[in-house]
Amino acid sequence: MVRKPVDTERVQQLYRELLIALGENPDREGLADTPRRAAAWWTEFLNHDPGTLDTTFANDNSHDGLVVLRGIDAWSLCEHHLLPFRLTVTIAYIPGTRVLGLSKLVRQLHAHTHALQVQERITTDLAHALAKAAGTDDVAVLAEGEHLCMSMRGVKAPEVRTLTSCRLGRTADDPTVTTLFGRLALPSPR
Ligand SMILES: [Zn+2]
Secondary structure, eight states: OOOOOOOHHHHHHHHHHHHHHTTOOTTSTTTTTHHHHHHHHHHHHHTOOOOOOOOEEEOTTOOOSOEEEEEEEEEEEETTTOOEEEEEEEEEEOOOSEEEOHHHHHHHHHHHHSSEEOHHHHHHHHHHHHHHHHTOSOEEEEEEEEEHHHHTSTTOOTTOOEEEEEEOGGGGGOHHHHHHHTTTSOOOOO
């Protein structure tokens, strides 16, 4: 996703406007510095630099089984409500001649979560980005999300978790991935 950098100064002005539109006095003590803080937060979150994403190492011992990372936590922002959602992500892939540095898996996730997003797109885009970086088609991503737009507003369903998965290449019918992802996470259509 190509996006312009955040215009921090304009965001700060707009937050002041927003406070007024919300019926608040933006000059009262508790709010006086809120536009600046909020604009700084947006800038930090959206201008996030994930660092190097694609460092690989030779797969010396020809490990041809799954590499799995479980329980990776990340926060993103729902583009429909501008409210946060929290993801717990499992990544599984079968390395080819190269293996990806493990920290790169986490950085790749963060490269996709620091944006206005939907969980489905993070899941699919992350799987394809990892496949490209690792030079293999055999990548699977499972994401479990808790969405504040679900828990806080509307249906008020705090216990609901949204599961999304994307299984590419040989992971689509790998029984270990199926067990790992659980029966609730259906394989994505090929
Ligand atoms: Zn939402």
